[in-house]
Amino acid sequence: MISKEDLEHLAQISRINLTEYELEKFPKQLDKTIEYIDILGELASDDSVNLDLQELRFEELRTDEIRMSNNKQLNKNITEDGFLRGPKMK
Amino acid sequence: MTKLDDLLAYEVVEGLTEGQFTAEEYVISILKRIEEVEPKIHSFITLDTEGALSSAKLIDKKIREKEDIGQLAGVTVGIKDNISTKGIKTTCASKILENYVPTYDATVIRNLKENGAILLGKLNLDEFGMGSTTEYSRYHPTHNPWNLDYVPGGSSGGSGAAVAAGECTVALGSDTGGSIRCPSSFCSVVGLKPTYGRVSRSGLISYANSLEQIGPICRSVKDLVMMLNIISGKDAMDNTSMPSSPITVPNKSNKLNVAVIKELITDSDQEVAKSVYSTSEKFQEIGCSCEEVSIKNLHYALPSYYTLASAEASSNLARYDNIRYGFDYPIGEYKWDTYFSNVRENFGEEVKRRILIGSYVLSSGYYGKYYLKARRLRSLLRLELLTLFKKYDVLIGPTMPILPFKFGEKIDDPIKMYLVDVNTVIANLAGIPAISLPIGFSNGLPIGLQIMAAPFEEQKLIDASYELERVIDIQRRPNLI
Amino acid sequence: MSMVMIGLEIHAQITALNSKLFCSCRGNYRDLRPNRNICEICCGLPGSLPNINQKAIEYSTMTSIALGCKVPDKIMFYRKNYFYPDLPKNFQITQYNVDGISSIGIDGKYELDDSKQIRISRIQLEEDPGRIVYSEGGMNVRNTALIDYNRAGVALIEIVTEPDFTGPREVRQFLNKLSLTLEHLGVCDTLLEGSVRCDVNVSMNGGNKVEIKNINSFKEVEKAINYEITRQSSVYNRNLSIEHETRHWDDKKKITFKARSKEEEHDYRYFPEPDIPVIVLGSDFVANLKERMPELPNQRFERFKLKYKLSEHTSNILINDKKLADFFESTLKLHFSPTEIANILVTDFKSLIENDNESTDYLKNLKVKPEHIAELAKLIEGNKISRITAKDILVKIFESGKLPSEVVNSSNSYKIADEKTIMDAVQSVFDTEKSAVEDAKKNTEAINFLLGKVMKFTNGRADPKIARRLINSKLSDPEKQ
Numbered sequence A: 001m002i003s004k005e006d007l008e009h010l011a012q013i014s015r016i017n018l019t020e021y022e023l024e025k026f027p028k029q030l031d032k033t034i035e036y037i038d039i040l041g042e043l044a045s046d047d048s049v050n051l052d053l054q055e056l057r058f059e060e061l062r063t064d065e066i067r068m069s070n071n072k073q074l075n076k077n078i079t080e081d082g083f084l085r086g087p088k089m090k
Numbered sequence B: 001m002t003k004l005d006d007l008l009a010y011e012v013v014e015g016l017t018e019g020q021f022t023a024e025e026y027v028i029s030i031l032k033r034i035e036e037v038e039p040k041i042h043s044f045i046t047l048d049t050e051g052a053l054s055s056a057k058l059i060d061k062k063i064r065e066k067e068d069i070g071q072l073a074g075v076t077v078g079i080k081d082n083i084s085t086k087g088i089k090t091t092c093a094s095k096i097l098e099n100y101v102p103t104y105d106a107t108v109i110r111n112l113k114e115n116g117a118i119l120l121g122k123l124n125l126d127e128f129g130m131g132s133t134t135e136y137s138r139y140h141p142t143h144n145p146w147n148l149d150y151v152p153g154g155s156s157g158g159s160g161a162a163v164a165a166g167e168c169t170v171a172l173g174s175d176t177g178g179s180i181r182c183p184s185s186f187c188s189v190v191g192l193k194p195t196y197g198r199v200s201r202s203g204l205i206s207y208a209n210s211l212e213q214i215g216p217i218c219r220s221v222k223d224l225v226m227m228l229n230i231i232s233g234k235d236a237m238d239n240t241s242m243p244s245s246p247i248t249v250p251n252k253s254n255k256l257n258v259a260v261i262k263e264l265i266t267d268s269d270q271e272v273a274k275s276v277y278s279t280s281e282k283f284q285e286i287g288c289s290c291e292e293v294s295i296k297n298l299h300y301a302l303p304s305y306y307t308l309a310s311a312e313a314s315s316n317l318a319r320y321d322n323i324r325y326g327f328d329y330p331i332g333e334y335k336w337d338t339y340f341s342n343v344r345e346n347f348g349e350e351v352k353r354r355i356l357i358g359s360y361v362l363s364s365g366y367y368g369k370y371y372l373k374a375r376r377l378r379s380l381l382r383l384e385l386l387t388l389f390k391k392y393d394v395l396i397g398p399t400m401p402i403l404p405f406k407f408g409e410k411i412d413d414p415i416k417m418y419l420v421d422v423n424t425v426i427a428n429l430a431g432i433p434a435i436s437l438p439i440g441f442s443n444g445l446p447i448g449l450q451i452m453a454a455p456f457e458e459q460k461l462i463d464a465s466y467e468l469e470r471v472i473d474i475q476r477r478p479n480l481i
Numbered sequence C: 001m002s003m004v005m006i007g008l009e010i011h012a013q014i015t016a017l018n019s020k021l022f023c024s025c026r027g028n029y030r031d032l033r034p035n036r037n038i039c040e041i042c043c044g045l046p047g048s049l050p051n052i053n054q055k056a057i058e059y060s061t062m063t064s065i066a067l068g069c070k071v072p073d074k075i076m077f078y079r080k081n082y083f084y085p086d087l088p089k090n091f092q093i094t095q096y097n098v099d100g101i102s103s104i105g106i107d108g109k110y111e112l113d114d115s116k117q118i119r120i121s122r123i124q125l126e127e128d129p130g131r132i133v134y135s136e137g138g139m140n141v142r143n144t145a146l147i148d149y150n151r152a153g154v155a156l157i158e159i160v161t162e163p164d165f166t167g168p169r170e171v172r173q174f175l176n177k178l179s180l181t182l183e184h185l186g187v188c189d190t191l192l193e194g195s196v197r198c199d200v201n202v203s204m205n206g207g208n209k210v211e212i213k214n215i216n217s218f219k220e221v222e223k224a225i226n227y228e229i230t231r232q233s234s235v236y237n238r239n240l241s242i243e244h245e246t247r248h249w250d251d252k253k254k255i256t257f258k259a260r261s262k263e264e265e266h267d268y269r270y271f272p273e274p275d276i277p278v279i280v281l282g283s284d285f286v287a288n289l290k291e292r293m294p295e296l297p298n299q300r301f302e303r304f305k306l307k308y309k310l311s312e313h314t315s316n317i318l319i320n321d322k323k324l325a326d327f328f329e330s331t332l333k334l335h336f337s338p339t340e341i342a343n344i345l346v347t348d349f350k351s352l353i354e355n356d357n358e359s360t361d362y363l364k365n366l367k368v369k370p371e372h373i374a375e376l377a378k379l380i381e382g383n384k385i386s387r388i389t390a391k392d393i394l395v396k397i398f399e400s401g402k403l404p405s406e407v408v409n410s411s412n413s414y415k416i417a418d419e420k421t422i423m424d425a426v427q428s429v430f431d432t433e434k435s436a437v438e439d440a441k442k443n444t445e446a447i448n449f450l451l452g453k454v455m456k457f458t459n460g461r462a463d464p465k466i467a468r469r470l471i472n473s474k475l476s477d478p479e480k481q
């Protein structure tokens, strides 16, 4: 069972505020979802199954070359010095 | 002659090349169609009228000057609004990205532009691709062109509805657990989820990276082949992309070994099951063999899908803290983590639910119980399917277990909503290609057939679909006006 | 005496790389205007995907080999999920050792000078976060964070040891040796600001482990450990128990302080990075790399002793300063006289550079090049100048950058071997130092005094052997001219 405290903890580690309405409604809904995925517990923990779908050879990786972009990726909250202004840290 | 706005993609390219009409005339006819039907459908989030018209004029100029115009010249394309378009807002139908304008084009967008396609605008979806109806769009739901009271499917509901309603020649969607095939089925159009790795994901705003692919939604199989070939290929910007050979439109009929997945039919609505059975008979009529098979691990597919998709989503969506880009929410006096939580309160309900579930299944103590088991199931399922594909060319079943439903029918019960994806998630988990093809109607509501093949065997899907498309005689355009 | 166990977690940037770990922005982010070394990937724009740098894998493999680690055939990347404003995606791509796949290096051993072995638990490749500058006060800036992403995505090698150190002295030895190794491999210029960082865990008398974070240079590590040992001892002596906690190093006040408890609650929710497939290094990878790998410090040490016949002491001084050892070998290429050149470099040359140089790349900005030292050695060996003169000449060429021969010519510094000239000097000394001459007739020790005077008289240019011979003969035969 997901208690209101569990939910608050999940919301905290996910950095999401929940509305009163969601705090009320979510425990039951998430419970049902978790109950639904609990069926995975029936599967054996077989280590012999290779879990990886894709492989990439070393030779295919990007070579170490510089290619500068236009640096226009950030365009809000930029100070005169070019720093990005974030919220308070303390 | 067919009305301009009713032309298929390959007919547009032919018509332009032969000088039957100009690109500008064609785009104007499409824009007029949008003006007429969009108030009923609501498939667009952003419409770029000016951009489309100026691209069209450029193509006309190239034609006059006898320059190369590209394989998709003049074809109007609607883009699901989770695919990055440089200079055009890309919102993911979320409040969080309502002002976000990408500084780069997704690789698929570059491919389209290079081939003369005309971008019309951005199409509606469930927020970040999480949903099966477009009801979770932050802006508005999209309506099913075949019956406006019904959902168009999702999450690429805008793409499915726009193509069906003739608001664009073709569209791009993305498919994480069925998001191309579900709306294709509900809107009676052709939609393909390619093999994982065939199409670059660079620029596709991630919901669940290990499952999703960009794919085309079209009104004909031939159009779909054109689109697929242009967006496919290994891309240096996506380490998971792989090279593939081009697909051709078959010029002779191929005798395929077809197998119907039994469970997918028995668990479907009667009307849907009936329609799929009669299609399997059509396969036999055109000379294919058709047997029934069972998939042992099917039962675990959907729980596994929701575990993996939510886990990946919880991490992918962590970056939306509104510091670097986002919507208007002043920094004020908030401490950083309070600010993050406040900002992220603006995710929609379904997105929040999946993030919370994702955080839960990855938490220490639960990782082995859920996440690892889900990955294991995924490998088992893939192995099982690969074994079946040694014997059969394609596996078929209904794309959706049910007919399109009315707005609000499932929105209050997440599990009920998740269950509609049960047939489609198989292909995402296994990384195999799957197509949804229109096969009929029940009470005016569309039914789609899902065909799956082994990895990179898209050609077999096309062979099967192209044949079926010719023998299935159904209404191709909804009566909207 | 209490028992101390110390373990280290070292982060070293791969400063040798041209580009970042997952994008093509510059690896050298230093001295750039904030946020001018960024792209879609390293500032985490929606839809961007990591594109891994081949060379980073090579460098981290070399480091693993040098630290005696096993390098697996396949490696994987993981996501470490936590929120922080310097982390553009709010997760870090790193490595993790679970599910049977490991990071780039595991189970290593590294020997200290007294043959004590330190076990290396693992080495992993990961991305550096951005940088936060805290602005304090001021009406306009408030207490906001100022963020610069130029560093975000720079490749880091994390080296984690077992708690095998028993005191700060061993830690210092290890870090010195590690720096030397990283420099020899060309992986990391450890003298660059912020290129190496260290977290330390300290436990005493089998008690709880205390982690100290944020130590931003190797120099500070010893101080932090000493502080922590004193602090824990005093807690222990008061019969209080030491809490398992995370503390931070304040390098201004030189103390550790307790982190707020919230920061300790991290559950990083690791899971495999879906955007990077498993990377197959192949079975020959390590063997091939070993062949191409630069020489390690201890190999070089042995070579210096063997090939150049240098003493252990001289070899050690050279090896412990890689740039000096490189300079030495460049000089040898011009003039092969190992003993003479090593002698110049480890004595006068070294004391000169230590006097006026604190900068990291001192040899690069130096006016003296191997050409100068080679010529200087030739002049000494050709008996053209005395060793005493050589030192003065070195000072002059340090200032002017002129070649030794030029300096010698212009300042008339050639060694005086002409007996007549030296005899004149001896005569002058005998004239002025009458009592010393008398002393010297009885006491041979006093001869050195006279010799010193003669050398001084000739500005150090007289050939001391000839001068001594002339003094001796004049003492026994005062009339001799």
Ligand SMILES: [Zn+2]
Residues within 6 Å of the ligand: C020, C023, C024, C025, C037, C038, C039, C040, C041, C042, C043, C153
């Ligand atoms: Zn970058």
